[in-house]
Structures are given as structure tokens and as C-alpha cells.
Amino acid sequence: MAEQQIRITFQPSGRSVFVLSGTKIIEAAGLAGININTPCGGAGTCGKCQVKIAAGLQMPCDGDKKIFNDEKLQDGWRLACQTSIKNETVVFVPETSHLVSQQKIVVESETGGSAEVLPSVHKVYVQMPAPTMDDNKADLLRLEAAIGSFKTDLKQLRNLPKLLHKYDYKGTAVLADHHLIDFEEGDTTKQCYGVAFDIGTTTIVGSLLNLCDGSELAITAQMNPQVSFGDDVLSRIEHSASCSDCLDELSGIVKSTVAEMIDNLCRQADISHDNIYEVTFAGNTTMEHLLCGIDPTPLGKVPFVPAYARGLLLDAKDFGIPVNHNGKVYVFPVIGGFVGGDTVAGILATNLSDQQGAVLMIDIGTNGEIVLAKDGQLWAASTAAGPAFEGARITYGMRATTGAIEKVVFDGDIQYSVIGNVNAVGICGSGLIDLAAEMLKSKMITSTGQLLGANQLPENLPQAIAQRIYEGDNNQVEFLISQANQGRKDLRVVLTQRDIRELQLAVGAIRAGVKIMLKKAGVETKDINRVLIAGGFGSFIRRTNAQTIGLLPAEIDHEKINYVGNASLAGAKWALLSSNARRRAEELARKTKHVELSLDNNFQMEFADAMIFPS
């Protein structure tokens, strides 16, 4: 296997990864865990992904010339989305091109306004005059005179006078939504942090933000431990009802994982748990119910009624997570039983409601959420896409993490890149899409999804590829993706007929959903201005490949298809950084029309059609 892996190193972090020749810098950055701005989705038009090539500089492309003047080009400035890596490269990524700034820039570019860091948590350092006989007003009134009116609870009330006295009436008041949550010694205004979580059915991602300047200090991802109780929401709902403690058990394990992840984030950034004052959670409706310990069984049966719809502002201590003892939790509003806070967060982060014309957003996770925006109107639906794209139910499926094949090209033989540049141990969503597309193009898979046996293969198929087809257990045809020796162990990654069926189900659900959504809204496929692809694949989906397998409509010019990353997490971060964004999320959740695909008479028919790969 002729893998030509090239090293690319990112500065100032110093992280490096190995990638295939021809990989775009922006994709490589994603593999290295460095998220670069790409509001235009990598079309080369917004000029926000500027990087400076320190070693391995190549000639600028047309896109670079539109953005940079000659001096800058000579200095090595390039667009990360336009520049492919051909040889060993060192890239400097300026602060302004990092993902956290992306959110600001998305807002700037799309609404004309500027993004803001205006969290509901804020800190004020105060120096108050100590009480005297001439000025012996109550401690709380004294503090109120310094910081404005606030609410408090009995516990704080018992503590505060002691603290004020101990600190000689000087210190830092911490406020969240006009509640006094702490009073700290000295000036701690710079130590103010929050964590945003995307609680996925399969994967949980957490991001630690500095609430003073909005910068991202650390990020972490873990498998949702509830997967051991089933890999889709319905099996979790069933489990929650199967014993009297089962709901608490499901709720408890996800909270424990959140707690571990917060620990991990604090260690990464070397900050104290006590300085985390707020945590935001965006998840689908079932995940949010389970997180809060709210019985989800009504979500599992007609008429699919959620307990709440507006966002929840709760006390962190009720969640048992290691943050400030008076910290707050914000749980995203939901749209309906199967369209949840993660979708609201995505709509928020992509500013979908302010886009001109028809824009489609598809969030590809265990549930495929589809949102259609048309001149300010919003429709949203959810399809049970299944966890194939997150690696579950695929024989060698895995998340986009070290050891995962994340990109595949057929070039005489199979070429692939593996995250972390180690031996491949499995394949993640983007790799699976690439592989299926290449096999379809090579006619190794029929349009009905049959994986052809060795004697049925097209004659012009390169020998190296054809040799990878063999008969496995139970006379099932299989395709050998990779094989490596590691010590005495033989590491193999294989694609089976069953895996292709799972992929067909996942693709079909999304494709049928999109079709019905468009019909509901009276929008023709050709009238779609843009398609935004969201999801935590860990890397870009190759747009043409996604169209080849039918995941995205073939009629749409691939320039109009943009990858927007984990939009749910991005929205959770916005809501952490800005009270206005939070209010906006509430508005968006209420104005979005919930389309119940399962209620649509045509859905089963469309789904059956959509299982057929496009020819």
C-alpha cells in the first residue's frame, strides 16, 4: 500500500500530523485538533482562514491572489482552505483564524453586526468602605450599592457577611443573571470560565471557554457511556423505563462523564473548578431529558410529548458536576420530541434564520437533523439516520479519533489517511463515505447496494483493488481496506455487505427527509442557495463523494455545499458567551416549525426509494 504521508506542523501549538499529499491545510488542521475559521465553508471567498506558511511554501493559487496583496503572498500568507499540502510544511495559524473567532466573524459577515462576549456570568471587583457607626448599613445593601441589585439564597446570605468581613470589604463578586453566586478574595475578574457541551447520542464534546474574552482554552470528546444501553435514542428511552432505577442510572452515567470531562478540561488549561461558573448543554430532546433526569418515556410513544420546550436555567449542584458550588446550568430549548437543543444550537450558530433564499442544514449524527430556512421561516425534522457515521453498527466503525481511516482515495490501489498517523484500526464517517463513493464509482457496489463478489467485478478494475474482495464468514462478500502487522497481531480493517446496508439506511433516511422537507416548504432542489453540513466527523466530508452516495442532492453545485463543523457545540458556546445569543436561541426554538416525518404518508415510500444509490 503506497501511502505517501507528509508531515505538517502547526505553530504556535507545535502539533503535527501526517496526511496524504493533496490534503488541504484546513483539513489537516482539523486532524491536529486545531479548528480554523471557515464561514464560507471552504469556498475560498471569505478570506477568514488566513495562515502563514513558514516552511514548504508553494505558489499561490487564484483564491490566494484575490485575498492577499503581493507583499503578503511573498511573506507566505495563504488561505488554509485553498492550499493543498505537497511536501513537508510548517504553518503558523494566527489567533484571528481560530475557531472561537470564527463565531464572531460568522456573525460579522452574515448579519453585519459584531459578535459579543456578554455572558450571563460576570465578575466585578469591588472595594467598599468598611462600615462605621455613621454608615452601618446592612452588608447586602453595601454590596448592592457597589454592584447594583442582585438576588441571593439562604446559603449565600449566611456566608456573605463572613466573607466581606474576612476580606475587609474588598473582593470579587460573581454574578449570573443577577444572582450573586460567589464573593472571592482579591481581584479574580480574569479567572472566569464556562464549559459548553454538545451531548450527542454517541459522542459528547466539551469546550472550556474564557468568559472574559471568549477564547477557547481546551476541548475534549468522549463516547456517550449510555451507548452500552443501546445506540439510538429509542433504546435509551426503553431502558429508562425498564426498572425503577434505570432513569437515574442513565442520567447518572452521563453526568459522571460530563464531570470527568470537566476535570480533564481543567487539567488541560490548568484552571480551578471553582472558577467555572456556568455550563451550557445542547443535545437532542431525549439526551437533554436524560441528562436532567426527566422521564423520557413520553418521547418514545405517540404523541411524542417533551416535558419542557423553553431553555432551562438550573443549579449546577443538582447535576453533581465539579464546578463552582453556586454555578448555573443552561440547557438548550427544544423544538419538539425529536428535534432538540442541538438543532437549535446549530440554527443559532449558522445564523440560518437570517439567510437569504432557501438554505438547507443537515446535521449528520446518530439522528440526522434537517433544517430548512427560507427567508426567515424555519422548518426542522429529525430522521433516525442511525449511528453509522459515528462508527457504530459498522463492523470496523469508529469515531474520528486516533487510528481511524478518515479519508480514502482509489488510485490504482486504495490510498487512505489515518488520524494520528498510526496503523489503521477502524474507519470513521468521512472515510466510510469516501470508500462507498469510490466503490460505487468503480461499480464494485450496485445501485441497490450489493457488494459484488470476486467473479462479478467489472473487468477494468485495477488488480490491486479487485484482490481486496474475498468471501468471508457465512459466504458474505467482504472488502479488505487495510492490513498491518503490529507485533504478533494482524490488524485488519474490513467493509462488509452488512456495513453497506447500514450506510444505505443512514443515507436513505436523510435523503428521504430532505425530499419531504423541501416539498412541505414548497422549495425545489434547484432553488437551494446553500447546503450546510454539520456534524462531528472530525474532518471534512468530500462533497462530491457525499453526492455520489446520495447523502447530498446531486443537483446542487458543489460550491454551494459548505461544511460548518460541530454547529451544535458552536451554538452551545455562543449561548455561554452571550445572553443575547441565549435569548435568540429561545426565539429560534419557538419559531421553528416541527415537521414530523413519521406522520408523513410519503415517508416510507421516499425512504425505500432513497435507499437506492444514485446511478
Place this chain on the structure above:
Amino acid sequence: MAEQQIRITFQPSGRSVFVLSGTKIIEAAGLAGININTPCGGAGTCGKCQVKIAAGLQMPCDGDKKIFNDEKLQDGWRLACQTSIKNETVVFVPETSHLVSQQKIVVESETGGSAEVLPSVHKVYVQMPAPTMDDNKADLLRLEAAIGSFKTDLKQLRNLPKLLHKYDYKGTAVLADHHLIDFEEGDTTKQCYGVAFDIGTTTIVGSLLNLCDGSELAITAQMNPQVSFGDDVLSRIEHSASCSDCLDELSGIVKSTVAEMIDNLCRQADISHDNIYEVTFAGNTTMEHLLCGIDPTPLGKVPFVPAYARGLLLDAKDFGIPVNHNGKVYVFPVIGGFVGGDTVAGILATNLSDQQGAVLMIDIGTNGEIVLAKDGQLWAASTAAGPAFEGARITYGMRATTGAIEKVVFDGDIQYSVIGNVNAVGICGSGLIDLAAEMLKSKMITSTGQLLGANQLPENLPQAIAQRIYEGDNNQVEFLISQANQGRKDLRVVLTQRDIRELQLAVGAIRAGVKIMLKKAGVETKDINRVLIAGGFGSFIRRTNAQTIGLLPAEIDHEKINYVGNASLAGAKWALLSSNARRRAEELARKTKHVELSLDNNFQMEFADAMIFPS
């Protein structure tokens, strides 16, 4: 002892008491636990204390003739404040003359507005359409559509969907200040109760109110169990700091007593604890701090700083009192370290801020609180009057309860009435004032407070009185008030020289306080329009007697002196019944100027002067 006790029976309650001939009906009603309206303080001018004499009718007096026409007079209608009892009497007290209505009528008469029952707690019975696939909005949104927006907490959020489903989307929502605190099966809108507490240093009084119509269902009083740790606030403050658990101990025992009293009130009125949704507490600053478990030690030393000043809205579960599990607690705002929520409640209940000219309110309890109002301006001070008027520190002192001598007249011999018409076991505040006044008038006590010995008594003193003076233990002169045989026990009630000294201290503190307050505000005694006497004496103070001993300024026409009962409890009830009253209390607390008597250079001098009884 020639006590001529006459029975008076009140209808419709059927309660009866025995009183001395000449007792006013309104005083007798107080003894029977029936509180009749008296906004004019018994001057016979407001006409609010109308009762109908069913047996024992006498000729109407001039006051009656001003209020009633001939027909009414013939039917037996009289003013309770004007009519003295001469023979066995049966009196019907109409609903409109009861104390709860008094509050309404006070408001009507003094501000022109009408009193309102608009508690922060209210209940709404709702019948919602059950969810269908066409209408599957979230449970909380469904309820919101029915009752308007509300806040909730995680616990409610977990419970509510189950309750809605169980009760088929019909039931009673309980709201307090826009928080949903419960959802009950069926229509329970009529079962809505609250308890108002006056937390005194010596005595705690609780009143159970129906929050639908404002009626009082039961009342109960108990000794503050903290008295075992000292009978004034300073000794409680000292005790709270004397060990690490002492604050919790002091806080715990008062909360236990409050819990017992709530039990008692529920039993009396035969209602469920779960239907009590709110509790209001008015107490002096130290008592409120202790109740809430807030360290009171800063109140015991210069510069006397309270922890809070604004009223506190807290969760009842933090107080461990037996009310609805999501019930609320409102703790009155305080004015300063020694002028607390009880004074604010008193100002609220007497509408002091809206009175024309100068009005003085004196609340005689363990602390004597003095409030001066002048055309909307308010000054307040506190004096350490000591608990003499509540029975403590007096050899045979006791609260105004069964067995207490509550009225004394010299008429050849001593005449007295005992609460509950049993043998006397002690003497309460009003009895003590009467007795001291009679002894001063008879010159048995000198103006410096010396109780004369048998051989120093004035010659014209009736023999029966003179014989009561004897030399007790330690050669101290004593006065025998009463003596009775009860089984083998000899029940004696005695007044000692020491008791008179305690009385002098109590009287002197209040008298000196009043003098300094008047000076601060630039008000002459003669310019005082009205004096309102508040306190839980259990009966009226005889105004002339209070003037005789110097407790009230002698210059003031006794018509201008009105007894307003337990104004602190009345204010706590108002705040329970009306959110507007609560807002008013907050305003009053902030606008009242706190006068620190201990800071006044003249206080010690005035105090020494005021210890001398007026001649």
C-alpha cells in the same frame, strides 16, 4: 377579695369570659380571643366595632347615638369600645367587626383605598386539552398556555409531566411569585393557606390565614424557647458565638417551635400542611437573623451591621417547617441593627407613613420600638426596655395568658381580673402597669420608685390595702397582690421592690427614647396628634395608668392614645395577603431613618431622668 366577676358570652363563637364590672366589651372580647376592629383606638369615632347585644342590654351612650339610628339602637346595636359591662351579657359580633376585616377597614378609612386579598401565592384550576399528534407541544408549554409564563426548578420539572398525565391534564396549579410550586389533583383553589408569624424575643405568635378571602382561621402563641439562653437579644447574640454549634442550636429551636405552632394551627383549623404555601416572618433584626441561621454577632458590637436589609424570599424547605414541600418564606425587611422587621410590619399595618401631622407609635415588647411619623417622614429607634412587660424579670411576671392578673383597680381593697377566670398565678404587663399606677396614686411608691414599708405608708390608705405590705426575705418590702388556696398549695402573687426597679428601667428606656426621638425630629410633645400603642399585652393598657407611671407622655390628651394590638403580627398578615403590601413594606423599611439612641450623648442623662416616676 371582693371580685365581682361578670360573665360575658360572645356569639357566634360561643366563647365566654368573666370580667370586672365596668370592663368595656372590646376589652372582654380581647380576653376571649376575639379581636374586634378598632381603627380609632377605642375613641368611639370610627364606628367600626359594632356589636349587637343579645342579652344584658343597657341604655345607649352618646357615642352609640352618633353612630346608630333609633331602630338599630332598639335592636341592641352598640359600639364595643363604648359599652361597659354591668351585668351578665351576650354579645353577637358580626363578621365585619372582626380583626381581619379591620385591616381592610383601616386602609379604607385612612387612605381612601380598599384593602385587597392579592397574595403572592395563588391557585388556578385548569383543564387543558390532552396532547395529540396534531398538538404535541411540551407539557410545560401546554401549562404555560393555560396559566401564563412561570418559573420552575429541576425537581418540579421531573415531577410535573407525571402529574399532568396522571390527572389527565386537569388540576390546580399553585403559583408563588411566578414560580410553579405545585400541581394538585382536581380543583383545590379553595384550599389555599398561609401563616404569618411575629417572632418576638420573648413570645412567638402565629396566625393561620385563608389566602382566598383573608379570613383568620386560627391563632397560637408560644414562649420563644431561646429565652433559656437569655431574655434579651444581646445575651442570645453572645450565646450564638459561644460555641461552634450554638448558632445552629438557637436557630434550630426557634424553627422547631415554629413547626410545632404550624402543626397546632393545622389541627385547630383542620387543614393539611400541604395546603400552606407561604409563611411570613416579622421579628426584630436579631430574631430574624437567628431564625435564618445568619450569624448575629455583628449586631452585638460596634458598628452594629445587619447582614441584610431588604426582605428575603426563601424556600420553606430550608427552614424545615411542615408546609408544602415547595412553599415559600418571606422574612421582613429590616431598618437597622436594632430596628427590625417587626417595626416595619407595625409601620405597614398602622399606615403610619400616610398619617397627617406627627404620630408616635410605641411597640412595647422586650425591645421597645419607637417610631415617629411626621407628614410622611419616618424615624425609628429601639430601646432595651427589657422583657418586664412580657412578664420576664418580674418575680411573678407572666405572659398574658390563663392565670395572669391583667387588670387591677384599687377600690377599698385590690380588685383584679384574671385571664381565664381561674385563680391568679402571676401578673402580666397590663396588670403590672395598673398596679404600679394605683400604688403611685396611693403614694405607696415614691417618685424615685421606693416601695414604702408598713410604717411609712400614708395615713389615709385603706386598711385592706395597707395590710398587704409586709417585710419579705432579706428585709425587702413586698406587696401581696393575691392569695388563694388550691388544694394543699397556697397560691400567692407578690410585687417586690426589685420588680418596681425593673419596671422603672423599662419605663425609663421608652420615655427617654421618645424624648430624644421628638427632639431629633423637632416635634414638641404637645404637637403629637396621636399615639399608637402596639404590643402583645393580650389586653388594653389603661391609658391613664400608662401616663401615671410615665410610660406615655402625660401632656397628651388620653383620647389621642390608641391601642392598636399586635401591629407586628398584623403587618406580617398583610404581607401574606397582599404582594402590594409587601412592596410597601420594602419601601417603608428603606425610607425610615434609623436613630441610634446609644449614639446620642443625651441618652444616658435622659434615661436617668426618665427613671423617676412623674409626680
